[in-house]
Amino acid sequence: MTPMLIDLSAPAGITLALLPEIVLTGWALILLLVIGWRHGDPDHHRWAGGFTLVGLLVALGTVLWLWRAGATPDGLPLMIALDGFRWATAAIFLIGGIAAVLLAQGYLGRERILVPEFYALVLFAMVGMLLMGGAADLIVVFLGLELMSLSVYVLAGIKRRSPQSAEAALKYFLLGAFASGFLLYGIALLYGATGTTNLQAIALQLADSEIVGRPMLALGAGMLLVGFGFKVSAVPFHMWAPDVYDGAPTPVTAYMAAAVKAAGFAALVRVALTALGDATAAWQTTVWWLAVLTMVVGNLVALAQRRLKRMLAYSSIAHAGYLLVAVAAATTQGGSAFLFYAFAYTLMTVGAFAVLAAVGRDGESDLLIDDFNGLAERRPWLSFALAVFMLSLLGFPGTAGFIGKWLILAAAVDAGQATLAVMVVGASVLSAGYYLPVIMAMYMKPSERAEVAEGARLARGGRLVVAAAAVVLLLFGVWPNRALDVARDSGRQLAVPGVIIGLPR
Amino acid sequence: MREVVFWGFSGVALAAALLCVTRRSAVASALWLVLTLFSLAGLFVLLDAQFIAAIQVLVYAGAIMVLFLFVIMLLNLGRAGPSDMRGWLGRGVAALLGVGLAVELWVLVRIVRGGGFAAETAAYPLPPGELARVQQAEGAVGMLAEPLFRQYLVPFEITSVLLLAAIVGAVVLAKRKI
Numbered sequence: 001m002t003p004m005l006i007d008l009s010a011p012a013g014i015t016l017a018l019l020p021e022i023v024l025t026g027w028a029l030i031l032l033l034v035i036g037w038r039h040g041d042p043d044h045h046r047w048a049g050g051f052t053l054v055g056l057l058v059a060l061g062t063v064l065w066l067w068r069a070g071a072t073p074d075g076l077p078l079m080i081a082l083d084g085f086r087w088a089t090a091a092i093f094l095i096g097g098i099a100a101v102l103l104a105q106g107y108l109g110r111e112r113i114l115v116p117e118f119y120a121l122v123l124f125a126m127v128g129m130l131l132m133g134g135a136a137d138l139i140v141v142f143l144g145l146e147l148m149s150l151s152v153y154v155l156a157g158i159k160r161r162s163p164q165s166a167e168a169a170l171k172y173f174l175l176g177a178f179a180s181g182f183l184l185y186g187i188a189l190l191y192g193a194t195g196t197t198n199l200q201a202i203a204l205q206l207a208d209s210e211i212v213g214r215p216m217l218a219l220g221a222g223m224l225l226v227g228f229g230f231k232v233s234a235v236p237f238h239m240w241a242p243d244v245y246d247g248a249p250t251p252v253t254a255y256m257a258a259a260v261k262a263a264g265f266a267a268l269v270r271v272a273l274t275a276l277g278d279a280t281a282a283w284q285t286t287v288w289w290l291a292v293l294t295m296v297v298g299n300l301v302a303l304a305q306r307r308l309k310r311m312l313a314y315s316s317i318a319h320a321g322y323l324l325v326a327v328a329a330a331t332t333q334g335g336s337a338f339l340f341y342a343f344a345y346t347l348m349t350v351g352a353f354a355v356l357a358a359v360g361r362d363g364e365s366d367l368l369i370d371d372f373n374g375l376a377e378r379r380p381w382l383s384f385a386l387a388v389f390m391l392s393l394l395g396f397p398g399t400a401g402f403i404g405k406w407l408i409l410a411a412a413v414d415a416g417q418a419t420l421a422v423m424v425v426g427a428s429v430l431s432a433g434y435y436l437p438v439i440m441a442m443y444m445k446p447s448e449r450a451e452v453a454e455g456a457r458l459a460r461g462g463r464l465v466v467a468a469a470a471v472v473l474l475l476f477g478v479w480p481n482r483a484l485d486v487a488r489d490s491g492r493q494l495a496v497p498g499v500i501i502g503l504p505r
Numbered sequence: 506m507r508e509v510v511f512w513g514f515s516g517v518a519l520a521a522a523l524l525c526v527t528r529r530s531a532v533a534s535a536l537w538l539v540l541t542l543f544s545l546a547g548l549f550v551l552l553d554a555q556f557i558a559a560i561q562v563l564v565y566a567g568a569i570m571v572l573f574l575f576v577i578m579l580l581n582l583g584r585a586g587p588s589d590m591r592g593w594l595g596r597g598v599a600a601l602l603g604v605g606l607a608v609e610l611w612v613l614v615r616i617v618r619g620g621g622f623a624a625e626t627a628a629y630p631l632p633p634g635e636l637a638r639v640q641q642a643e644g645a646v647g648m649l650a651e652p653l654f655r656q657y658l659v660p661f662e663i664t665s666v667l668l669l670a671a672i673v674g675a676v677v678l679a680k681r682k683i
Contacts, residue, residue, distance in 0.1 A: 140663065
């Protein structure tokens with residue numbers, strides 16, 4: 001099939017290249033316009049959710065269409081990339097967004113959070129994420145990150161009556177704004193060292209070994225890592241994560257833990273591999289230590305948690321560590337491993353939070369693991385799904401989580417990072433200490449609080465999310481071939497092509 | 506003449522900035538900040554960037570400072586509050602950061618005096634008078650508008666979406682009844 005050449009300097013070309021983002025923005029604008037009139041009623045709220053869902057599906061359609069058409073830039077991608085990595089990450093974020101909206105539809109009504117702007121903010125955050133995964137310029141990376149973060153700060157505080165939710169939003173906002181400052185400073189220093197903000201042009205500049213040795217470059221890369229470290233909640237920049245995940249409404253937590261984190265990583269992988277691929281000396285060791293610290297601290301602290309929502313928060317920190325290992329490999333193979341793991345991770349995280357939202361009440365932050373005792377007798381399917389999510393998070397063979405972890409291990413070993421691979425395995429063994437007790441509680445312990453199981457209700461959307469996530473995780477656990485090929489192809493396109501025509505002035 | 510104007514504006518900017526951070530009263534701080542922003546606008550004119558200077562005065566010294574004062578008055582912060590610097594730890598950290606910054610500046614000045622950055626900046630030279638020449642050809646606004654609406658069109662549009670999201674978010678969080 002001949003690839004679809006897109007001239008990014010022509011208005012028609014750039015419109016086509018940004019079609020998914022334009023669709024989402026347009027949808028958000030129409031939504032805002034309509035909910036200006038149709039506001040307070042629960043019916044209007046349901047309509048807004050359905051409308052958003054259609055918008056996300058249409059955007060997913062345009063992403064898949066551009067992907068299949070093989071859209072390639074005519075010359076150097078100046079602001080936005082057109083490659084497999086962009087489409088793959090966009091699809092992952094959109095799937096995470098669709099799941100979060102499906103969950104939110106039932107949840108927001110139940111918890112009486114009748115704010116239809118919720119969906120507009122989800123759409124805006126989604127635009128930001130797509131731009132992060134598809135950025136070809138550091139300016140777009142930053143603006144996408146800000147667009148996503150600003151929307152998610154508000155989403156975290158959308159439950160306006162709850163002090164925990166307000167605390168989560170404020171904490172997230174202050175620390176996030178601080179981190180953005182670091183990121184921006186890093187971008188400025190990189191610009192100072194290389195004279196450009198375009199990712200591929202930076203890579204070309206760094207082919208000159210004299211620039212690679214500049215302290216300004218190392219400082220800039222370090223600042224970037226601090227900024228991204230905050231966003232993906234890597235230790236030691238993770239302090240905000242447990243409180244924010246705990247305080248935010250559960251569908252928002254699922255959105256944050258899955259899509260927002262994956263978007264932060266997508267931007268990090270793109271910047272690290274495309275722009276700084278030749279300057280690994282400036283960042284690889286730092287990422288190595290971040291990965292080790294994140295895995296060890298995330299898993300150890302998760303072991304001590306008794307409440308499920310907090311445990312899942314720390315577990316998501318631990319998973320940031322595994323994903324950092326893929327980055328630390330500093331090869332396109334690591335990029336492919338990241339893609340597959342991010343896909344599996346999005347599904348298992350969203351699924352786990354969906355079950356949590358079904359079983360819990362009133363923010364779910366006080367739901368203990370012991371409350372799940374004997375759940376399997378009364379709700380066998382729900383328990384089975386949660387067991388699948390826990391095993392997949394653990395990396396148990398037969399689930400997509402295992403394949404993902406295996407890919408990360410392979411990438412680390414092939415890159416000569418054997419110590420890091422050993423750390424991943426050790427951390428996974430440690431994580432069994434908090435994932436398995438949930439399964440044990442459900443299947444082996446007698447039920448103490450019958451009302452928990454009785455009260456567990458999933459709305460239609462939530463049921464769909466849980467079922468689909470569990471089925472897909474099992475499917476890709478035993479038959480990952482197709483997804484592996486896609487991940488491998490998309491990751492490979494991160495490397496800067498050998499010949500680039502038409503450098504920017 | 507140019508030198509005198511430069512040092513004049515720089516001196517005023519620095520002095521006003523210092524006064525801005527040392528005044529106890531929030532209103533006084535804000536007013537000193539206005540003076541700093543005005544002096545910076547003067548420096549922009551010296552750099553042949555008249556349009557930026559005008560925008561600096563209109564947007565920052567004008568609109569944004571009015572918002573600052575508005576918030577200060579609204580929260581009734583006019584009177585001097587207690588100092589933020591409390592305890593030995595706070596003072597120690599502040600002193601450490603200040604000394605660090607001073608050392609950094611000193612090192613930078615020494616490198617520049619010794620011509621240390623010459624090799625690094627030579628890669629992206631802007632000949633003297635180049636900016637003024639381009640401005641003659643394209644006009645003060647055109648020089649800015651051209652890259653903004655061509656080369657940086659995508660970031661520009663993203664910024665507009667970003668601002669819209671921020672407005673919606675602020676209303677959702679802060680409005681009494683939605």
